[in-house]
Amino acid sequence: MCGFAGYLGALPAAPECELQRMGRAIAYRGPDSSGHWYDAEGGIALTHRRLAVLDLSESGHQPMTSVSDRYVICFNGEIYNHVALREALNSQYPNLSWRGTSDTETLLMSIELHGVEQAVKSWVGMFAFALWDKQARRLTLGRDRFGEKPLYYGWHNGRFLFGSELKALRASDDFSPQIDREALALYFRHHCVPAPWSIFRGISKLQPGMLATLSSGEQQPVLSCYWSAADVARAQSQKPFEGTLTEATDEVQTRLTQAVQGQCVADVSVGAFLSGGIDSSTVVALMQHTTTSKPRTFCVGFGEPGFNEAGYARAVAEHLQTDHTELYLEGSDARDLVPDLPGIFDEPFADSSQLPTLVVSRLAREHVTVSLSGDGGDELFGGYTRHAAAARVIDVRRRAGRLGRWGARQLLRSPLFDHGPTGYVCVKGYANSTASRLHSVSRALELLSQPSDAAAYRDMVSFWKPPACPLGAVTEPAGRFLDPDNWVEGAHGKGAQEAVQMLDVLTFLPDDILTKVDRAAMSASLESRIPMLDHRLAEFVWSLPVQYRANAAHPKQVLFDIACRFLPRELIDRPKMGFGIPLGAWLKGPLRPWADSLLEPHRLRSQGLLEPDQIATLWQAFLDGNDMLAGHVWGVLVFQSWYEGLLAEPS
Numbered sequence: 001m002c003g004f005a006g007y008l009g010a011l012p013a014a015p016e017c018e019l020q021r022m023g024r025a026i027a028y029r030g031p032d033s034s035g036h037w038y039d040a041e042g043g044i045a046l047t048h049r050r051l052a053v054l055d056l057s058e059s060g061h062q063p064m065t066s067v068s069d070r071y072v073i074c075f076n077g078e079i080y081n082h083v084a085l086r087e088a089l090n091s092q093y094p095n096l097s098w099r100g101t102s103d104t105e106t107l108l109m110s111i112e113l114h115g116v117e118q119a120v121k122s123w124v125g126m127f128a129f130a131l132w133d134k135q136a137r138r139l140t141l142g143r144d145r146f147g148e149k150p151l152y153y154g155w156h157n158g159r160f161l162f163g164s165e166l167k168a169l170r171a172s173d174d175f176s177p178q179i180d181r182e183a184l185a186l187y188f189r190h191h192c193v194p195a196p197w198s199i200f201r202g203i204s205k206l207q208p209g210m211l212a213t214l215s216s217g218e219q220q221p222v223l224s225c226y227w228s229a230a231d232v233a234r235a236q237s238q239k240p241f242e243g244t245l246t247e248a249t250d251e252v253q254t255r256l257t258q259a260v261q262g263q264c265v266a267d268v269s270v271g272a273f274l275s276g277g278i279d280s281s282t283v284v285a286l287m288q289h290t291t292t293s294k295p296r297t298f299c300v301g302f303g304e305p306g307f308n309e310a311g312y313a314r315a316v317a318e319h320l321q322t323d324h325t326e327l328y329l330e331g332s333d334a335r336d337l338v339p340d341l342p343g344i345f346d347e348p349f350a351d352s353s354q355l356p357t358l359v360v361s362r363l364a365r366e367h368v369t370v371s372l373s374g375d376g377g378d379e380l381f382g383g384y385t386r387h388a389a390a391a392r393v394i395d396v397r398r399r400a401g402r403l404g405r406w407g408a409r410q411l412l413r414s415p416l417f418d419h420g421p422t423g424y425v426c427v428k429g430y431a432n433s434t435a436s437r438l439h440s441v442s443r444a445l446e447l448l449s450q451p452s453d454a455a456a457y458r459d460m461v462s463f464w465k466p467p468a469c470p471l472g473a474v475t476e477p478a479g480r481f482l483d484p485d486n487w488v489e490g491a492h493g494k495g496a497q498e499a500v501q502m503l504d505v506l507t508f509l510p511d512d513i514l515t516k517v518d519r520a521a522m523s524a525s526l527e528s529r530i531p532m533l534d535h536r537l538a539e540f541v542w543s544l545p546v547q548y549r550a551n552a553a554h555p556k557q558v559l560f561d562i563a564c565r566f567l568p569r570e571l572i573d574r575p576k577m578g579f580g581i582p583l584g585a586w587l588k589g590p591l592r593p594w595a596d597s598l599l600e601p602h603r604l605r606s607q608g609l610l611e612p613d614q615i616a617t618l619w620q621a622f623l624d625g626n627d628m629l630a631g632h633v634w635g636v637l638v639f640q641s642w643y644e645g646l647l648a649e650p651s
Helices: 016-024 082-092 103-114 116-121 166-170 181-190 229-237 245-263 278-290 310-320 331-345 354-365 377-381 385-412 437-448 453-460 496-506 508-523 535-541 557-564 583-588 592-598 601-607 612-623 627-648
Strands: 002-008 033-039 044-050 071-079 125-133 138-143 152-156 159-163 210-215 222-225 270-273 296-302 323-329 370-372 417-419 425-427 527-529
Touching: 002 016, 002 071, 002 125, 002 166, 016 033, 016 044, 016 166, 044 071, 044 125, 071 103, 082 103, 103 116, 103 125, 116 138, 116 210, 138 159, 152 166, 159 166, 181 627, 229 496, 229 535, 245 278, 245 535, 245 557, 270 278, 270 354, 278 310, 278 370, 278 377, 278 557, 296 310, 296 354, 310 323, 323 354, 331 354, 331 508, 331 583, 331 627, 354 508, 377 496, 377 508, 377 535, 377 557, 385 437, 385 453, 385 496, 425 437, 437 453, 453 496, 496 508, 508 527, 583 592, 583 612, 583 627, 592 627, 601 612, 612 627
Parallel strands: 270 296, 270 370, 296 323, 370 527
Antiparallel strands: 002 044, 002 159, 033 044, 071 125, 125 138, 138 210, 152 159, 210 222, 417 425
16 A cells, blocks of 8 residues: 655756655555656656555565566556466566565556456556656556545646656646646535546546556546446346345355455564454455454544444454454544644545544555455445435436426426425425425425436435535536446446446446445554455345345345354344444534534635535524534545635745
């Protein structure tokens, strides 16, 4: 696990200072060592920060040059099958010469012998890389299949910049950031900036499963896809698994065990996050079952019972006999953490579970260097409650037909309905009621009136909606949610629940969940690993009948059955809690002074970016008792905090 940055273009007379500055900006991603490499004639410069996990010696140092001296690579991540890859290469090419045992050297050798396009398809792991081909004078950027590792790129002041985080690009010479208002509109809708956008104009995120290739003298990188979750899922659905539920469970357990075993391999200490839910409990159970050492597990709890899963995690840890550590997060702790968020998450990012994720990452790093997590289980196995709800909505939409959808739109124009402060339709007089049947009716009509199934699901998972965006009038790009060939509209006979699950795999998983885990963990110099996202496991899961993955009795049926093989049923057979925090109470309590300061109307007017009156209406409605608006308030506060930090930076 590491971080890197660089650029293609004219080099200054002494590029070392700039490269060191770019590397220092992300030093926490790799505190163990640093290095840089450049070629003035080729117009390429690379810098790397290393967190040593495999081959702790100097032979794993980066940037790394291939044996033939043709390729130079900066790599971030882990290749879990690198030993098998190395054995296969030795078998095919008996006279290979190796300098060490790092996975970086293995993948570089596979590129040397097979070319990058073929090599990357053989890798099992999480990764982002920058590869320079000296012979062809060509730069190739690559990102892993699900988007566990980040990678930004774009032209700025005549140079093509790239790196693991935006702050590394911002540390380059003469970088003058300009906010992309379209990307900011997407942020307020989703509380993250979805790929391929970034918060800065001209800088993009490389999407999962993609390669970007740029040769010296070219203006635009050529993008190519080496793996697509949607395409693989479509292909798997054409050859569905025909065995029993027990047989499916056996196969999923075998593949998940393989993933856990592979991800426990390290030359440093390994632990796991344990929330007490099905996903993390299953991962820890398999970890305990397949390793000889006693696993270290870590959990964050809350004083508020409605948000606290620490007791469940403790019970699982006691049953599995792990070495368990827990820490309780209070509102005062959150108050101390919020100033750190802009620097950690680099872009505006408002998934409030970022706070406990950050805390548990710091807790784990006190004891281990690598930690496994149960992320990805909800997306693969239909664990979010919204999946079943969306399936019902889409089913009703399809049965209602065009006439029913037209009727819903007409009803919403009635004087009975109005728009709330965030753009959602509500019955007049019931904007603050979460239990009102009239409010539920207005919400159902709003979903029914959407122009497509994908738009209806996007509406379900949105925060702010145009025209209520606090930016005022702004054009919002359609993005991957509403592309004509998106998974929901192109499902062609697939069940609605399968369709929205895949939409989450393509969007919410990389843009929110994996961004949160990567930034929180790496800010603590902790490597996070996610066994559920072994693509070999995912490909099999997509061949299963939907009722094996999720049904009315048990969401994540297969995972539930695996967990029951290792844990008492009563420990895991309970309603899903998620990783929420008591955000509303904290915003009205310990975080209130911070929030009042950031939302002060004069301050907003002087910045000239957000609509002060609209923000004031939102804030007052929340303070008056509409706790449904806590998340919307959090999104504004996170942006304001990030923006204030940007304004405070020296130009």
